[in-house]
Amino acid sequence: MATTAQQMRAFTGLSLFSAGFRPFYLFAATWSALMVPLWIWIYSRGQTVALRIDVAWHAHEMLFGYICGIIAGFLLTAVPNWTGRLPVTGVPLALLFGLWAIGRLAMLSPAHDGLTAALADSAFLCVFAVVIWREILTGKNWRNLQVAVMVSLLALANIAFHSGETQVTIRLALGVILTLVALIGGRIIPSFTTNWLKKAGMALMPPAFNRRDLLVIVMTAVALLGWALIPASPWSGGALLAAGGLNGWRLSRWRGLATRKEPLLWILHVGYAWLVIGLVLLGLAALGQAVNPPGAVPMQAGLHALTAGSIGVMTLAVMTRSSLGHTGRPLTAGHGTLIIYLLVNAAALVRVGAALVPQVYMSGLILSAMLWMAAFCGFILVYGPRLVTARLRA
Numbered sequence: 001m002a003t004t005a006q007q008m009r010a011f012t013g014l015s016l017f018s019a020g021f022r023p024f025y026l027f028a029a030t031w032s033a034l035m036v037p038l039w040i041w042i043y044s045r046g047q048t049v050a051l052r053i054d055v056a057w058h059a060h061e062m063l064f065g066y067i068c069g070i071i072a073g074f075l076l077t078a079v080p081n082w083t084g085r086l087p088v089t090g091v092p093l094a095l096l097f098g099l100w101a102i103g104r105l106a107m108l109s110p111a112h113d114g115l116t117a118a119l120a121d122s123a124f125l126c127v128f129a130v131v132i133w134r135e136i137l138t139g140k141n142w143r144n145l146q147v148a149v150m151v152s153l154l155a156l157a158n159i160a161f162h163s164g165e166t167q168v169t170i171r172l173a174l175g176v177i178l179t180l181v182a183l184i185g186g187r188i189i190p191s192f193t194t195n196w197l198k199k200a201g202m203a204l205m206p207p208a209f210n211r212r213d214l215l216v217i218v219m220t221a222v223a224l225l226g227w228a229l230i231p232a233s234p235w236s237g238g239a240l241l242a243a244g245g246l247n248g249w250r251l252s253r254w255r256g257l258a259t260r261k262e263p264l265l266w267i268l269h270v271g272y273a274w275l276v277i278g279l280v281l282l283g284l285a286a287l288g289q290a291v292n293p294p295g296a297v298p299m300q301a302g303l304h305a306l307t308a309g310s311i312g313v314m315t316l317a318v319m320t321r322s323s324l325g326h327t328g329r330p331l332t333a334g335h336g337t338l339i340i341y342l343l344v345n346a347a348a349l350v351r352v353g354a355a356l357v358p359q360v361y362m363s364g365l366i367l368s369a370m371l372w373m374a375a376f377c378g379f380i381l382v383y384g385p386r387l388v389t390a391r392l393r394a
Contacts, residue, residue: 013090015390019326020076020088022387023097025319026380028069031104033376035061040369044362052110056166062307063173064125064158065104070315071154071180072100072128075147077322079132083139088131096131099124118162125155146183150176168228175224178306181275181314182217182247188318189268190254196265197258206254216246220279227282231299232289240283248276263333264324267317267341274309274348281305281352300355308372309348316344316379323383328392336382340375347371 016022039058047053076096080087088096106120129152135141136148157173190206197205223239230236256269282302288295320337324330333341347368354364 016388017091017093017097018089018390020093021073021319021322021326023093024069024073024076024100025323026384026387027097027101028066028073029319029376029379031061031069032066033373033380035066037369037373040365044366052113056161056170057107059170060161060166061104061107063170063177064121064154064161065107067177067311067315068125068128068154069100070319071151071177072096072124074184074318074322075132075151077326079135079139079141079144079147082144083135083141085135085139096124096127099127113162118159122155122159122162125151125158129155147180150180171228171231172225174303174306175221175228177311178224178275179217179221181272181310182220185268185272185275185314186213186217186250189272192268192321193254193256193259193265196262197255200258202258204255204258213250216243216250219243219246223279223283227286232286234287234290237283237286237288237290240279240286242283244276244279244283247272247279251276263338263341264317264321264331267313267333268321270341270345271310271314271317274305274313278302278306278310298355301352304351304355305348308351308368309345312344312348312372312375313341316340316375319379320383323386326391327386327389329386334382336378340378340382343371343375343378347375 016026035058039053039061042053043058076088076093079085103121103124106117109117129148132148132151136144153176154173157169157176160169161173187209190208194205219239220243223236223243226233226236226239251269251272254269254272256266256273259265259269279302281297282299282305284295284297285299285302288297289299320333320340321331324332350364350371351368354361354368357364
């Protein structure tokens with residue numbers, strides 16, 4: 001049977017729909033570059049009520065719009081490698097992407113809280129979950145059943161969001177996505193690092209994924225679930241701090257400092273470090289809210305360390321690496337890619353700092369949004385031409 005890469009090379013249709021990462025990475029990045037500054041502009045002008053674009057809309061589009069689009073692009077490309085089955089390409093891929101795009105338009109409409117918009121927005125994740133279940137079950141890829149479960153949970157959370165349970169479902173969806181970061185990141189970071197260290201002739205390698213890693217992931221999921229259900233609790237705060245410490249221990253074993261000469265690798269370690277920081281800040285915030293008077297760490301600091309920091313950095317790290325590899329380019333970061341990495345990390349740092357220093361809150365939000373937009377515009381400029389053209393021939 002032909003490999004996934006061979007199938008991609010054999011595709012004769014429009015290059016944009018020759019692989020799942022192409023349309024989803026390009027247009028999810030475009031949506032992210034537009035959506036964040038749009039939200040900050042509306043928020044800073046106090047027009048959230050008049051335009052019906054509020055915090056819930058912003059959180060929804062970050063999680064179910066941008067991030068789920070990137071998850072779709074990643075899984076539609078990775079699952080065929082896991083299962084040995086043919087990738088979703090051509091018209092089926094275009095239709096699936098069309099559902100995602102319709103959902104974004106529906107959520108941007110003035111009546112985005114109505115039934116029609118809810119059905120339009122919910123369709124994508126429901127269909128995508130069916131596709132992932134079909135591929136994993138048909139391919140008997142039992143090792144990745146948990147991935148299909150998490151995609152299904154995201155689809156259910158999105159439906160619940162439209163039913164009116166916005167705050168809890170946003171936290172639950174964020175917990176699922178962060179658990180995916182811990183799961184997938186815990187596989188690819190040590191694996192990619194090992195491959196690079198071997199080529200560099202180094203002897204000490206990161207340990208392979210084992211039961212201790214699985215235990216950390218389970219404990220992380222439990223801590224995030226507790227926070228989603230009871231955000232201001234000493235129990236959830238303590239669990240989040242423990243999860244942050246355990247993930248820090250995982251990260252310390254992956255030899256991140258040894259990869260400092262290759263941005264494509266160290267950015268993955270930095271993205272995972274943001275997960276550790278975010279869990280710790282969120283844990284401190286949960287503990288602080290459970291006392292009177294509240295503690296010094298606001299919940300927004302932890303939330304944006306996890307979203308703008310861990311998720312923002314990790315998604316761009318994966319997008320750039322897989323875009324290079326699957327379009328036939330060398331796996332090395334150029335100057336443009338390095339600038340993208342610096343910009344997205346700066347955006348996260350400024351956003352967390354704005355939450356911690358109320359005196360510069362609004363100016364920090366605006367600066368962070370500009371840096372975020374610059375990072376994703378950079379991705380579009382550097383990688384957009386590669387995503388819409390055919391794979392380079394060896």
